[in-house]
Amino acid sequence: MNVNAPVGVFDSGVGGLTVAREIMRQAPEESLVYFGDTARVPYGSKSRDTILRYVRQIVRFLETKEVKAIVIACNTASAYTLETIEKEVDVPVIGVIKPGAKTAAESTVNGRIGVIATEATISSGLYPKFIRSLNPKLKVFSKACPLFCPLVEEGLTHDFVTEEIARRYLADLQQKDIDTLILGCTHYPLLRSMLSRIMGVEVQLVNPAYETAIGLKHLLAENHLNAQKLDVDPVHEFYVSDGAEKFKIFANSILPYDIKTTHVINIEEY
Amino acid sequence: MNVNAPVGVFDSGVGGLTVAREIMRQAPEESLVYFGDTARVPYGSKSRDTILRYVRQIVRFLETKEVKAIVIACNTASAYTLETIEKEVDVPVIGVIKPGAKTAAESTVNGRIGVIATEATISSGLYPKFIRSLNPKLKVFSKACPLFCPLVEEGLTHDFVTEEIARRYLADLQQKDIDTLILGCTHYPLLRSMLSRIMGVEVQLVNPAYETAIGLKHLLAENHLNAQKLDVDPVHEFYVSDGAEKFKIFANSILPYDIKTTHVINIEEY
Numbered sequence: 001m002n003v004n005a006p007v008g009v010f011d012s013g014v015g016g017l018t019v020a021r022e023i024m025r026q027a028p029e030e031s032l033v034y035f036g037d038t039a040r041v042p043y044g045s046k047s048r049d050t051i052l053r054y055v056r057q058i059v060r061f062l063e064t065k066e067v068k069a070i071v072i073a074c075n076t077a078s079a080y081t082l083e084t085i086e087k088e089v090d091v092p093v094i095g096v097i098k099p100g101a102k103t104a105a106e107s108t109v110n111g112r113i114g115v116i117a118t119e120a121t122i123s124s125g126l127y128p129k130f131i132r133s134l135n136p137k138l139k140v141f142s143k144a145c146p147l148f149c150p151l152v153e154e155g156l157t158h159d160f161v162t163e164e165i166a167r168r169y170l171a172d173l174q175q176k177d178i179d180t181l182i183l184g185c186t187h188y189p190l191l192r193s194m195l196s197r198i199m200g201v202e203v204q205l206v207n208p209a210y211e212t213a214i215g216l217k218h219l220l221a222e223n224h225l226n227a228q229k230l231d232v233d234p235v236h237e238f239y240v241s242d243g244a245e246k247f248k249i250f251a252n253s254i255l256p257y258d259i260k261t262t263h264v265i266n267i268e269e270y
Numbered sequence: 271m272n273v274n275a276p277v278g279v280f281d282s283g284v285g286g287l288t289v290a291r292e293i294m295r296q297a298p299e300e301s302l303v304y305f306g307d308t309a310r311v312p313y314g315s316k317s318r319d320t321i322l323r324y325v326r327q328i329v330r331f332l333e334t335k336e337v338k339a340i341v342i343a344c345n346t347a348s349a350y351t352l353e354t355i356e357k358e359v360d361v362p363v364i365g366v367i368k369p370g371a372k373t374a375a376e377s378t379v380n381g382r383i384g385v386i387a388t389e390a391t392i393s394s395g396l397y398p399k400f401i402r403s404l405n406p407k408l409k410v411f412s413k414a415c416p417l418f419c420p421l422v423e424e425g426l427t428h429d430f431v432t433e434e435i436a437r438r439y440l441a442d443l444q445q446k447d448i449d450t451l452i453l454g455c456t457h458y459p460l461l462r463s464m465l466s467r468i469m470g471v472e473v474q475l476v477n478p479a480y481e482t483a484i485g486l487k488h489l490l491a492e493n494h495l496n497a498q499k500l501d502v503d504p505v506h507e508f509y510v511s512d513g514a515e516k517f518k519i520f521a522n523s524i525l526p527y528d529i530k531t532t533h534v535i536n537i538e539e540y
Contacts, residue, residue, distance in 0.1 A: 039320045040310050050309045050512040053536070150420040161434055242320045266323070268538050 001068050001091075004227050006031035006235065007216065008067035010058050013041035014250045015149070015186030016073030019096060021255055022213035023071070024236070027220075029227045031234040033065045037267060039241035042149055043076040044118025044185065051120070055081040059089060060270040061239070067091060068225050071216055075100075075117050075184050075208070079124035092219050097121075099215040100182050100208025101130035105138060107204055108180040112139045114173045114203075116195075117184030119144040127184060141176045145169045145185075152187045163194055170198050182206045241267040271338050271361075274497050276301035276505065277486065278337035280328050283311035284520045285419070285456030286343030289366060289479040291525055293341070294506070296483035297490075299497045301504040303335045307537060309511035312419055313346040314388025314455065321390070325351040329359060330540040331509070337361060338495050341486055345370075345387050345454050345478070349394035362489050367391075369485040370452050370478025371400035375408060377474055378450040382409050384443045384473075386465075387454030389414040397454060411446045415439045415455075422457045433464055440468050452476045511537040 078095030128140040348365030398410040
């Protein structure tokens, strides 16, 4: 395996760019191939069977790019497919759920953790399962927030409408005396300041993107796959299944530099 | 062609059920095969190429059901694919845009018409194009309302948050002195009372579902395809690409009777 091969990172759309951004910060020497499934976004309201079929196609696409590792930068896809995909591919695979669960389990003081995510991620029950496997005494309270993604994609990250919706979604969690809240969807870190205002500064917000990037570095090291520093810069390639221009605009608002080209592929062919 | 063959009706998801409901009312003797592309919903934010590829797969599926006519019960799909699909299939095809545009053009008194729809339908420019082809003097004002679908699917049809979003979306149209507003997405009729309150009772709301059902009856008659009254009841079959149970719950809240079974198919295989 070529250690300077790219890491494959994928998401149902643009949200996984918050994870890609964190990898660029934590592992700036790594080349990346990012795929956003913008033709079939969102995943959060779909079933396990459908998501697994989509993820298998994406993995086959990433394999054509000869990636040395795969990051499932989507909570829903991680929840439903990580265990299966790990068995099916030859390269190391990491999702965002285990790193987020681990950080939350290590951070909580009072042992009460909240999780907000899409309907599919919450239904999967994987955050509570992983957290309890680390420490069976921890209590986990979950809440699906299906409107957060469309509100963020509409740009209403600092709007009283989003805050009103957030107050409704979080009302139950506010009663649970949690001291840690996992932002279990890659869009939610973009609502961080609002969520912190509602929950109070004493509640620590966990963004799994950060821990996933750290986890990726460890995973590459374990497998002797960290990129060697070369004279040439690492390469970041971006692929989507639809709407390259729209993706580029969103990407350029999130990433630390402007991306030049985004390629559209027909993911159903993989 | 068997006149008692079913009519194929499809949409990106559940919204087209408002059209199916209208067909059941206007043409109760017709059997229907409904397909909702719930694995790839929504279409409203996707590109023409992607939507055309999806619609061709759906049409191939409906052909296996030997439908005698096809209703594109989705504004976005009608906007982007009707002209192409009409040329590619042997059975009559009707979309929701032309019937809605025709009704609006005939209803307006002051010649000023508003259209609200998804981003894709508005970008297509087809409502203004059809309306002006009927009467070049008419003025059309358009506005995309991307949050309406997720808000309706979250059940917030009578909520002040939805009303606040609606007031923002409609603010420009309120200044245009329109007397007719086309509800250019199949979800929007579920917001009818709120939209009427905001725009004022003097603005007539056009629901293309009604005119599409009437248009279908005419189209069948022209082609000598109206169902014969038989001793057996017409059959309504429902297919989706994901989430049969969720679809059934929504369908049973919209249709005049409870549907018993919904079949899941892998639409990518067509």
